[in-house]
Amino acid sequence: MEKQGNLHIVMVPWLGFGHMIPYLELSKCLAQMGHRVSFLSTPRNIDRLPSVPLDLRSQINLVKLTPPPVDGLPEDAQSTVDVPPDHLHYLLKLLDELEDPLSAFLDGDPSPDWIIYDLFVYWAPRVAARYGIPTVVFGSLSAMTFSMMGPPSVPMVPQPKKPEKSTGPPPWVPFPTIVVQRYYESVQNAKTVSTCASGSDLTVGRRVRTTLQGCHAVAIRSCPEFEPEWIRLLRELHDKPVFPIGLLSPSISEINGTQHDTWVDQDQEWLDTQKRGSTVYVAFGSEFQLSKEQVTELAFGLEISEFPFFWAYRGDPRLLPIGFEERTKGRGFVRLGWAPQARLLAHVSIGCFLTHGGWSSTIEGLALGKPLIMLSMFGDQGLNSRAMEERRVGVVVERNEEDGSFTREAVTKCLKLVMGEDEGGPIRSNAREMMKIVADKERHDQYIKEFADYLIQHRRRDVVPAHVR
Structure with missing residues (x-):
C-alpha cells in the first residue's frame, strides 16, 4: 500500500495505440502528482510506446505481460496497427490471454489501490474483485460516444435501419442533435459489436456492457465546457460516478x-x-x-x-x-x-x-x-x-x-x-x-486532480468489490 495521499494505479488499455497513448498521457498526469502507475500491455506494444519523460520514469512502470500464442495471429502482431480490421477476433483473444498474466502480476505486487481498464477488458473487474481492488473504466472516448451507447441495461446490438427509415438519435437522448449514425456506419458497427474473440461466444457488445456494469466509476476524455449536455446525459444514464478528466491535449x-x-x-x-x-x-x-x-x-x-x-x-x-x-x-x-x-x-x-x-x-x-x-x-x-x-x-x-x-x-x-x-x-x-x-492545460489539470482526489478518498481499503457478472 502506498503512503497516505499517494496511490498505486494499474492501467490496462485495449490493444490499440489510439487507446494506449491516452492511457499513457493519463499515467503521466497522475505520476506528476506523485502517484505510482503500472502500465500493462504486451511486450511489443510496450516497446513501441513513446518514451516516458526522465523525471517520471521512477513513477511509471511499463510492465510487459506475455500472453500465450494465438492461433492465426503472427507472433509480432499485438495491436490494431498490425492486423486488418477483419482480424479483430484474434486481437480480442490475445487481450483475453492477458487475464492470467495480470493475476500473476497482482500476486507478485498485490498493492494497487485501483485498476483502470478499457471497455473491451471485460475480465478486469473479475480479477480486481479477487484482490478487493476497485476499478474505473476509462474508454478514452468522448461523453457523446459513451452516451450514444445507451444505458448499461440496454443490449448493445444495433439494428441497421435503411436511410429512409432513419429517424434521428436514440430515444434516451432528450435534446435535439444532428449526431446520428448513418446507415453505412451502422452496418459496419453492427458487425464490430457482434464480433467474438476466437473460440468465444462473448460479443463485443456484451463485453462493453460487462465492463460498465462491473466498474465502480467511469472516466471520460472530455470536460464540461466542451460537452456540457452530453456529460449531463451520461451521468443520468449511469448509476455510478462519472468523471470528465479533461482532454489530455498536447501543450505547445x-x-x-x-x-x-x-x-x-x-x-x-x-x-x-x-x-x-x-x-x-x-x-x-x-x-x-x-x-x-x-x-x-x-x-x-x-x-x-x-x-x-x-x-x-x-x-x-x-x-x-x-x-x-x-x-x-x-x-x-x-x-x-x-x-x-x-x-x-x-x-x-x-x-x-x-x-x-x-x-x-x-x-x-x-x-x-x-x-x-x-x-x-x-x-x-x-x-x-x-x-x-x-x-x-x-x-x-x-x-x-x-x-x-x-x-x-x-x-x-x-x-x-x-x-x-x-x-x-x-x-x-x-x-x-x-x-x-x-488547449487550456490548467483547466484540464484541475479535472485530473479532482479525479485523483476521488481515487484517494475511495482507495481499496474503503471499498466493497463491485458486483461482477
Missing part, C-alpha cells in the same frame, strides 16, 4: 519538445515556403488503410481544389493516382510513413485539418485552433465528426448513405468551404475560440 511545449526529435527538416522547409494559413494538413491516423478508390478520390479532390496540401500518407504509395505527385509538385507534399502530427499541425502555414475524426486527432487539431474537414472511416469517428460539425468547428464530407463512398467533388467542396476567404471565416473563427477550451 510538449509539441516542440525533445520527444519529437524525429521531426524531418525537409518537412519544415517545405511548409516554410507556404503562406500563412494556406495549407491543408491531411492525415487518417495509424489504424486504417484507405482503399484504392478512397485514395484516388481523395487525391483528385486535393488536386482539383488547388489548395496547397501536406498529406501524411501511411498507405501503399502504389495506390496514389499515376502522375499525382508530379502534377501537384510544389503545391502538394506527400509524406510517406509516420509523421509528427501535432508539430505539423502547429506550423503557421497549416490552415485546416482533413482528418478521419478520431477523438485524439480531433483534440489535437482543435488544441491548435485548426478547423476540421472530416472523412470518417470506422468506429466513433462518424459520431465525432457530426458532433464537431454541430459545433461549427468543421464540416463533414458528403457520403453515399448506402455504402459510405465519397467523390472528389465532395472533398473539393469542403476544402473550398473551410478554406474560402468568406464562407470559411466563421468556421475558422469558431475553431480558434474552441482552442481556448481544448
